[in-house]
Amino acid sequence: MVIFDLSGRIEEKDLPELQRLLDAEADLADLTLNLEEVRLVDRETVRLLASCEAGRIKLKNCPSYIREWIEKGNETSHES
16 A cells, blocks of 8 residues: 655645656555645645546545535536
């Protein structure tokens, strides 16, 4: 199992590096993103986290506000 501990503020400018790390992992089903120390994210980060979760990456200790945004995004995409 591979766990990436993310912390602080994650913004769109940080996503290429995060995506590079994710792409380097062979088995995404065995990958977990620990979000316990994440304090602030933007819309693009929420989209990336939602796609990670949809692609079998686990989100651990996901702050409730991020979880709500992911779920709202899923609801919106199903309505279209």
